[in-house]
Amino acid sequence: MVNENLVKDVVKEPYKYGFVTDIETEKIAKGLNEDIIKLISQKKEEPKYLLDFRLKAFKKWQKMKEPDWAGLGYKQIDYQDIIYYSAPKQKEKISSLDEVDPKLLETFDKLGIPLTEQKKLTNVAVDAVFDSVSIATTFREELAEHGVIFCSISEAVKNHSDLIEKYLGTVVPASDNYFAALNSAVFSDGSFVYIPKGVTCPMDLSSYFRINSGDSGQFERTLIIAEESSSVSYLEGCTAPMFDTNTLHAAVVELIALDDASIKYSTVQNWYAGDEEGIGGIFNFVTKRGKCLGKRSKISWSQVETGSAITWKYPSCLLLGEESVGEFYSVALTNNLQQADTGTKMIHIGPKTKSTIVSKGISAGNSINSYRGLVKMGTKAKGSRNYSQCDSMLIGDQASANTFPYIKSQQPNSEIEHEASTCRISEDQLFYLQSRGIEFEEAVSMMVSGFCRDVFNQLPMEFAAEADKLLALKLEGSVG
Amino acid sequence: MQSKMKESDPILEVENLYASTDNLPILKGVSLTVYPGEIHAIMGRNGCGKSTLSKIIAGHPSYNITNGDIKFLGENINSLEPEERAQSGIFLGFQYPIEIPGVSNLEFLRVSTNARRKFLNKEELDTFDFEELVKEKLEIVKMDHAFLSRSVNQGFSGGEKKRNEILQMALLEPKIAILDETDSGLDIDALRIVASGIKKISNAQTGIILITHYQRLLDEIEPHYVHVMSDGQIIKTGESDLALELEKKGYEWTDNFIKEN
Numbered sequence: 001m002v003n004e005n006l007v008k009d010v011v012k013e014p015y016k017y018g019f020v021t022d023i024e025t026e027k028i029a030k031g032l033n034e035d036i037i038k039l040i041s042q043k044k045e046e047p048k049y050l051l052d053f054r055l056k057a058f059k060k061w062q063k064m065k066e067p068d069w070a071g072l073g074y075k076q077i078d079y080q081d082i083i084y085y086s087a088p089k090q091k092e093k094i095s096s097l098d099e100v101d102p103k104l105l106e107t108f109d110k111l112g113i114p115l116t117e118q119k120k121l122t123n124v125a126v127d128a129v130f131d132s133v134s135i136a137t138t139f140r141e142e143l144a145e146h147g148v149i150f151c152s153i154s155e156a157v158k159n160h161s162d163l164i165e166k167y168l169g170t171v172v173p174a175s176d177n178y179f180a181a182l183n184s185a186v187f188s189d190g191s192f193v194y195i196p197k198g199v200t201c202p203m204d205l206s207s208y209f210r211i212n213s214g215d216s217g218q219f220e221r222t223l224i225i226a227e228e229s230s231s232v233s234y235l236e237g238c239t240a241p242m243f244d245t246n247t248l249h250a251a252v253v254e255l256i257a258l259d260d261a262s263i264k265y266s267t268v269q270n271w272y273a274g275d276e277e278g279i280g281g282i283f284n285f286v287t288k289r290g291k292c293l294g295k296r297s298k299i300s301w302s303q304v305e306t307g308s309a310i311t312w313k314y315p316s317c318l319l320l321g322e323e324s325v326g327e328f329y330s331v332a333l334t335n336n337l338q339q340a341d342t343g344t345k346m347i348h349i350g351p352k353t354k355s356t357i358v359s360k361g362i363s364a365g366n367s368i369n370s371y372r373g374l375v376k377m378g379t380k381a382k383g384s385r386n387y388s389q390c391d392s393m394l395i396g397d398q399a400s401a402n403t404f405p406y407i408k409s410q411q412p413n414s415e416i417e418h419e420a421s422t423c424r425i426s427e428d429q430l431f432y433l434q435s436r437g438i439e440f441e442e443a444v445s446m447m448v449s450g451f452c453r454d455v456f457n458q459l460p461m462e463f464a465a466e467a468d469k470l471l472a473l474k475l476e477g478s479v480g
Numbered sequence: 481m482q483s484k485m486k487e488s489d490p491i492l493e494v495e496n497l498y499a500s501t502d503n504l505p506i507l508k509g510v511s512l513t514v515y516p517g518e519i520h521a522i523m524g525r526n527g528c529g530k531s532t533l534s535k536i537i538a539g540h541p542s543y544n545i546t547n548g549d550i551k552f553l554g555e556n557i558n559s560l561e562p563e564e565r566a567q568s569g570i571f572l573g574f575q576y577p578i579e580i581p582g583v584s585n586l587e588f589l590r591v592s593t594n595a596r597r598k599f600l601n602k603e604e605l606d607t608f609d610f611e612e613l614v615k616e617k618l619e620i621v622k623m624d625h626a627f628l629s630r631s632v633n634q635g636f637s638g639g640e641k642k643r644n645e646i647l648q649m650a651l652l653e654p655k656i657a658i659l660d661e662t663d664s665g666l667d668i669d670a671l672r673i674v675a676s677g678i679k680k681i682s683n684a685q686t687g688i689i690l691i692t693h694y695q696r697l698l699d700e701i702e703p704h705y706v707h708v709m710s711d712g713q714i715i716k717t718g719e720s721d722l723a724l725e726l727e728k729k730g731y732e733w734t735d736n737f738i739k740e741n
Contacts, residue, residue, distance in 0.1 A: 423581070427541065432578035435538050436588070436648060437566035437595030446591070450582025450631070 015272055018242035021107040021212050025131070027086045030215070032079050034058065037185055040085050044154050044188075049165055057174035057184030064178045070341040070372070072310055074283065075246070082248060083216035084186045087133040104135050111239060113208045124204040124235070125150055127191045129220060131213050134189045139203065148232075149194035150205050153221050156192035163194060167225055171254035171291045171318070179250040179285040179312075183219045187252065190220035195230040195261070204233045204460060209251075211240035211271070211282065217248035224254070226261035228294065233264040233460055238307070240272045244280040246309060251286045259294030259321065264302070266459055267315075268467055271307035276365075278337030281309025288315035289345075292324035292353075300327035302458045304467040305342060314372065316345035319353035319384075326355040329458040333448075333471060334367035334399070343373035343404075348381035348414065357388040360452050363399035370402040375416055377409040384414040392422045393451050395444070423451075445471070489554060490515050491656050491687040492537070497548035499536050506532045506543070508712035514656060514687040521690045521698055521723060524709035525731050530691045531575060533709075534658045538572035539565045553655065566592075567599035571654035575661040575691075577641040580632035585644070588632045589614060593651045617650040621677045638665035646677040656687040663697035675700035695727040708734050 028039055037058055041051040066077070088104060100115070108115050108128050115128055115136050125139035127150065134152030143150050149160060157164050174184035191207040211218045226232055240247065249271065255263050265288075274281025284307075290299035301315035317326030328344035346355035355375065363369040375386045392401035403420050425447055433443035448471055449456070456464045492514040499507040506529050514520055522530050536543050537550060539562035550557050557565055580588070593613070594604040605613060618625060621643040633641050642662055649657050659678070663671055678701060682688050690697060698706075698720065706722040707714045715737045716722065726734070 426578075428578050429580055431540055431562060432574065432580070433588070433592075434562035435566050435572050435574075436592035437563050437599070437652070438588075438592055439563050439595075440561070442591070446583050446588070447580060450580065450584075453582050 015242060017111060017239035017270065018272060019110070020214075020241040021103055023101065023103050023212070024089045025086050025213060026089050027083050027213070027216065030081055030083050032082070032084060032186065036084055040186060040188065043085065044157070046157055047161060050157060053169065053174065054185050057181050060175045061178065061181035061185055064181055066178050070312055070370075072312065072339050072341060074310055074339075077248060077283070079182075083213070084219070085188055086131045086213045086216035088130055088135075100136055104130060107210065107212070108135070108208065111208065111210065113237075124206050127152060127205075127207045129189055129191070129207060129209045131188075131211060131216060131218065134191070143202070146199055146202055147196040148199060148201055149192065151192055153187075153190045153192045153223060156223070160192070160194065163225065164192075164223070167223060167254070167256055169254075171256060171289050172252050172287050177287060180252050180287040183221060183250050183252040183287070187219045187221035190222040190251070192222070193224040193232060193234060195226045195232045197227040197230060199227075199230045201230070201232040204235055206235040206237070209236070209238040211238075211247055211249065214241070214243040214245055214247065217250065219249075220251045222251070222253040224256070224263055224265070226255075226257045226263050226297075228258045229260040231262040234266070235460060236265070236267045237270070239270050240282055242272050242275075242280060244275075246274075246281060246283050248283050249285070249308075251288075253286070253288040253315075255290035255299055257290065257292050257294060257297035257299050257324075260296050261294060262298040262300070263290065264300045264460075265290070265315070267301075267303040267305070269303065269305045269307055269311070273307045273338050274309040274336070276336050278309065281338075282307065284308035284311045284313060286313040288313065289318065290316070290326070291318045292321050292326060294324070295321045296323045296325075297321050298325040298327075300325075300329070300458070301344065302327075302329040302455065303331070303342075304455075304459070304471070305330070305332040305340060306471065308340075309338060311338075311340040311342055313342045314344055316347070317355065318347045318349065319355065319381075320349045321353075322350045323352045323354075324350060325353070327458075328355075328357045328359070329455040330359045331362070331452045331455045331467070331471070332360070332369055333362045334364065334369045336365040336367060338365075338367040340368070341370045341372055343371045345374040345376070346386055347374075347376045347378070348384040348386070348411075349378045351380060352383045353381055354384065355386045357386070357390070358454050359388075359390045360455055361390075361392045361401050362395065362448055362451065363392065363401050364395035366398045368400050368402070370404060372404040372406075374406040374408070375418075377411040377414040377416065379410045381411045382413045384411065386416045388416075388418045389454075390418075390420045391451070393448070394422065394424045488516050490551075491553060493549075493551040494533075494537070495549045495551070497533075497536070497550065498546045499532065499543050500546055501532075501543050505546070506712055507536070509548070510709075510712070510714055512707065512714065514689065516687060517684040518705065519682070519688045519690065519701060519703045521692060521703040521706045522709055522714075523692060523706060523723060523726060528709040529712040530709050531660055534572055534660045534689070534691060537565075537658055538562055538570060563595065566652070567595050569596075569655035571649050571652055571657040573642075573645040573649060573657060573659035573662050575664065577633045577636075577645055579634045579636075581634050583632050584628070585630055585632050586614070586628035589628070589648065589651055592648065596652045614651065617647055620650050620680050621646045622673050623647060639667065639670040642666060642670070642674055643677075646674055646681070650677065650681050653681070654686065656689070657682070658689040658691070660691045661693070662690070663692055663694060671696065672700065695723055698723050708737070710734060710737075
């Protein structure tokens with residue numbers, strides 16, 4: 001049918017972040033063993049407890065099996081064929097942004113994340129991570145005035161070792177799963193955030209992850225701690241060049257919210273997705289989890305997942321504190337041969353805890369888009385509530401959408417509500433909009449946007465606009 | 481009076497049109513010319529091709545024109561996209577208006593109005609100016625402002641959907657409006673509102689094609705011409721009294737015309 005092809009044209013969009021920065025890098029040898037881990041730890045001048053943490057994780061990882069329950073189809077990963085540390089060569093000590101290699105600054109400029117004093121974004125502080133290392137963090141002094149710590153995790157290990165030792169691995173233990181264990185053994189860089197008691201972070205914090213090298217994996221680690229009555233909004237963006245090989249990205253993110261604290265964590269994930277035939281693209285195997293440790297604490301995840309060949313990601317909340325709140329708002333768009341298996345776990349442990357899940361999956365091309373989620377009410381979660389809504393939209397007739405909700409309740413005095421729907425953009429709907437003068441591409445984009453509205457409303461302002469644009473771009477193709 | 485109208489150029493010319501869907505012929509040589517200011521009614525049994533004719537004029541992708549031409553303001557539009565036809569002033573009022581979840585009616589109306597205005601080289605309207613315009617047009621169909629904040633047609637009653645169609649017609653100010661069974665599913669009050677809306681919007685420059693089964697709409701809007709369709713052809717054309725006769729004698733009566741032909 002004519003329209004079928006049109007839809008295919010529309011969802012094709014050239015990936016505009018696919019360039020490679022030509023820069024001299026320091027890479028270690030391929031492969032994974034204790035010596036490699038010791039080398040990474042040594043390069044980062046880490047204290048002994050951290051090396052021990054890594055080595056313990058590696059031992060565990062060696063005994064674990066790569067999970068296959070998600071039913072994702074991909075070529076076996078050869079973990080000995082990956083470079084675990086790759087960093088652009090820089091001067092030993094960089095005291096200001098002016099000393100950063102102009103090529104790196106230019107790269108982030110091109111990605112829309114200018115870092116220099118003159119050009120930097122005014123309302124958001126940025127930590128820019130390039131392959132295995134953090135390049136720069138803006139607004140550090142301004143944040144420090146409020147007692148907010150925002151730096152790379154490597155720096156935090158050096159300067160705030162007590163916090164790292166206290167919290168690292170407490171939300172996602174090294175033995176949690178195969179990829180978390182791998183990350184714990186080899187993690188390179190990532191962001192660290194600490195919001196002191198009673199402080200509302202004066203600006204949004206943001207990390208931008210850029211994979212540049214084709215043969216190295218990226219294993220970033222992020223830790224955010226919100227002390228009593230503090231709050232922070234954190235944004236995360238990611239892109240990578242177009243390579244015809246697959247690159248492994250296995251991150252771990254840990255969030256900790258104490259009494260009355262709130263953390264809002266938003267992601268726009270646009271890793272390279274591979275080409276139309278499914279060649280290349282990032283394997284995005286990520287463990288993200290937040291612990292609502294304190295009373296009335298709140299952790300809210302929102303994500304817009306558009307990239308990666310494979311996404312395997314379940315940002316979750318452990319609701320321990322009484323009356324704590326967990327939220328998960330997700331839009332996942334897959335096209336061509338992309339596979340996404342994403343969702344959340346809401347583990348209600350404390351009484352009167354509340355969680356909300358809103359998931360919107362859009363599948364086009366030959367892609368597979370699955371929601372997988374667990375809602376669990378523990379024995380002490382009396383008076384707790386969950387509401388879940390999982391909607392899928394299909395574009396074309398080759399794409400597939402699945403919903404796998406798991407519900408476990410050990411507490412009779414709790415409520416769990418689950419709603420699910422599947423819809424298709426029909427030819428009749430498109431014709432209706434077109435017959436009112438609306439261009440075909442705009443019609444598709446309007447409907448997708450309308451479908452995602454509930455989630456976009458949860459994103460920080462600038463991000464919402466960006467997400468809308470990103471989806472429109474993915475859906476618009478080269479015309480217009 | 482009619483001869484005076486014909487001094488101007490026709491808005492729509494359908495010339496010996498053959499069309500099919502999935503290789504199944506639906507239209508088998510339809511010809512129809514509409515001049516400014518004219519109101520045409522097309523009647524006929526279910527499945528005779530009335531709705532198909534309206535969809536083909538609007539550019540529905542499921543149908544292929546196998547022979548013949550459609551001309552709008554003298555230009556052949558056979559290969560134009562539906563949105564191009566709409567922008568240039570062809571309006572199709574749907575028999576079953578489509579529900580579009582998540583897309584706000586207000587935003588939909590604004591984008592579509594602006595697409596038409598852009599074509600007419602008129603300034604596009606921002607949200608505030610559009611609010612003003614739409615308020616005025618809501619009066620015509622006696623619709624409540626609350627309709628604007630809902631998703632397009634979602635959860636609307638049959639009558640509300642039809643009024644929403646006429647609201648769109650009022651905003652788009654088409655050169656020609658083809659209204660496909662706009663009267664079906666309406667109670668008497670709603671029918672009057674819709675009919676008076678259509679009359680208010682149309683003028684000496686616009687053409688209207690009413691596709692209907694019933695005399696009751698034609699009591700409200702008197703057509704200049706009535707065409708009877710059967711098996712993909714117009715088998716008889718007359719003036720408004722033809723509809724009355726048809727109402728009295730039923731479609732069986734028209735079967736004789738086919739035999740005569």
